[in-house]
Amino acid sequence: xxxxxxxxxxxxxxxxxxxxxxxxxxxxxxxxxxxxxxxxxxxxxxxxxxxxxxxxxxxxxxxxxxxxxxxxxxxxxxxxxxxxxxxxxxxxxxxxxxxxxxxxxxxxxxxxxxxxxxxxxxxxxxxxxxxxxxxxxxxxxxxxxxxxxxxxxxxxxxxxxxxxxxxxxxxxxxxxxxxxxxxxxxxxxxxxxxxxxxxxxxxxxxxxxxxxxxxxxxxxxxxxxxxxxxxxxxxxxxxxxxxxxxxxxxxxxxxxxxxxxxxxxxxxxxxxxxxxxxxxxxxxxxxxxxxxxxxxxxxxxxxxxxxxxxxxxxxxxxxxxxxxxxxxxxxxxxxxxxxxxxxxxxxxxxxxxxxxxxxxxxxxxxxxxxxxxxxxxxxxxxxxxxxxxxxxxxxxxxxxxxxxxxxxxxxxxxxxxxxxxxxxxxxxxxxxxxxxxxxxxxxxxxxxxxxxxxxxxxxxxxxxxxxxxxxxxxxxxxxxxxxxxxxxxxxx
Numbered sequence: 072x073x074x075x076x077x078x079x080x081x082x083x084x085x086x087x088x089x090x091x092x093x094x095x096x097x098x099x100x101x102x103x104x105x106x107x108x109x110x111x112x113x114x115x116x117x118x119x120x121x122x123x124x125x126x127x128x129x130x131x132x133x134x135x136x137x138x139x140x141x142x143x144x145x146x147x148x149x150x151x152x153x154x155x156x157x158x159x160x161x162x163x164x165x166x167x168x169x170x171x172x173x174x175x176x177x178x179x180x181x182x183x184x185x186x187x188x189x190x191x192x193x194x195x196x197x198x199x200x201x202x203x204x205x206x207x208x209x210x211x212x213x214x215x216x217x218x219x220x221x222x223x224x225x226x227x228x229x230x231x232x233x234x235x236x237x238x239x240x241x242x243x244x245x246x247x248x249x250x251x252x253x254x255x256x257x258x259x260x261x262x263x264x265x266x267x268x269x270x271x272x273x274x275x276x277x278x279x280x281x282x283x284x285x286x287x288x289x290x291x292x293x294x295x296x297x298x299x300x301x302x303x304x305x306x307x308x309x310x311x312x313x314x315x316x317x318x319x320x321x322x323x324x325x326x327x328x329x330x331x332x333x334x335x336x337x338x339x340x341x342x343x344x345x346x347x348x349x350x351x352x353x354x355x356x357x358x359x360x361x362x363x364x365x366x367x368x369x370x371x372x373x374x375x376x377x378x379x380x381x382x383x384x385x386x387x388x389x390x391x392x393x394x395x396x397x398x399x400x401x402x403x404x405x406x407x408x409x410x411x412x413x414x415x416x417x418x419x420x421x422x423x424x425x426x427x428x429x430x431x432x433x434x435x436x437x438x439x440x441x442x443x444x445x446x447x448x449x450x451x452x453x454x455x456x457x458x459x460x461x462x463x464x465x466x467x468x469x470x471x472x473x474x475x476x477x478x479x480x481x482x483x484x485x486x487x488x489x490x491x492x493x494x495x496x497x498x499x500x501x502x503x504x505x506x507x508x509x510x511x512x513x514x515x516x517x518x519x520x521x522x523x524x525x526x527x528x529x530x531x532x533x534x535x536x537x538x539x540x541x542x543x544x545x546x547x548x549x550x551x552x553x554x555x556x557x558x559x560x561x562x563x
């Protein structure tokens with residue numbers, strides 16, 4: 072956001088109103104505040120306009136209304152889960168050919184190794200679905216829904232370390248400071264639910280024994296966009312949102328009176344300063360007030376049937392698990408929250424991969440499949456885009472000591488697997504091919520810019536036209552220099 076530019080625009084409006092009728096600006100501000108506090112007093116059309124994003128309307132007919140993004144932070148091993156390479160069994164403990172590795176940049180964790188021995192996956196794969204899609208034995212529940220997913224085996228990125236890689240796929244830039252995908256969607260399309268944030272973040276627990284990579288709130292931040300578009304994190308323990316409950320001795324009327332007084336002061340401050348963030352602050356206070364009623368109902372699972380709870384698995388009743396977060400994601404989707412993101416940590420398997428990968432897959436397999444089934448049976452999958460994946464993949468060669476039943480894998484940005492479902496995505500297809508080592512792409516590459524362009528496209532947005540002027544450039548999620556193209560082959 073450019074405060075000087077916004078200030079100039081707002082000053083121009085005030086001067087115009089002031090030249091017409093003295094005090095009209097204050098009256099309009101009061102009316103806007105009243106609409107926030109008492110939405111029942113304004114028309115449906117008025118509320119719709121108040122909730123609209125910068126685009127006012129999508130660029131073309133959207134296939135999806137919302138996104139649920141299941142992000143596996145730490146980078147899952149594609150050849151142990153989805154990219155089946157049985158021929159690697161003949162390469163066990165043989166050096167990866169230099170012609171395959173080429174001049175790839177390596178991390179400092181393996182660049183000093185004397186050898187790069189190939190580590191075939193120890194896990195069996197089975198065919199599932201009408202197309203016979205190969206899926207690891209670790210993901211049998213996901214195997215049951217492959218006819219609803221499009222498997223992208225050739226996603227790639229330039230980033231080779233976790234923080235820049237996650238920042239890149241979330242914001243379109245390896246450097247911090249840019250808005251996240253969810254913030255761009257909130258900014259562009261606005262909200263369809265005035266009582267909940269348009270962008271919600273969930274951080275479920277994980278089971279891997281390895282220390283997980285840190286996650287920073289800037290990954291769901293709004294960057295230079297107005298702060299009201301940043302993601303709101305729902306916590307696993309205690310109140311889902313901090314300060315959701317009133318302090319002892321403060322009832323709802325007292326809270327309302329306090330907000331009215333603060334809003335009046337902020338309005339006067341806005342009149343003198345013209346800072347658009349003041350209006351954002353008023354809106355956020357009002358959202359928090361409405362969330363006091365909406366969030367407890369949202370997080371109360373007592374009205375969910377036993378059959379639904381059983382579908383998500385045994386962990387669903389334990390707060391903060393991936394299973395409970397997937398069910399919460401479905402409930403958020405039902406309430407028209409625009410963007411719901413789960414960050415599941417613990418996928419950084421440099422050593423003891425077989426042990427930890429089993430634990431991670433147990434966390435996510437049944438709940439992720441249940442989410443697709445649950446959305447589908449409720450008629451929500453067609454309008455909800457579900458995305459699964461991490462920030463990069465893992466190397467086919469072993470990091471550290473290699474044995475018949477244990478190995479580790481380093482970071483690998485050249486090719487990794489993600490999947491998408493619902494929201495206008497073709498089901499039961501595999502897009503792209505990798506070489507015999509799951510090391511290089513041989514057909515249909517998908518850069519992470521293409522992935523983000525595809526997500527925007529399914530919500531009716533031309534990624535080239537969703538822009539925000541900042542630092543002299545019309546900034547975009549997909550960047551301002553390199554090309555990006557939606558993956559049309561996976562779209563219905």
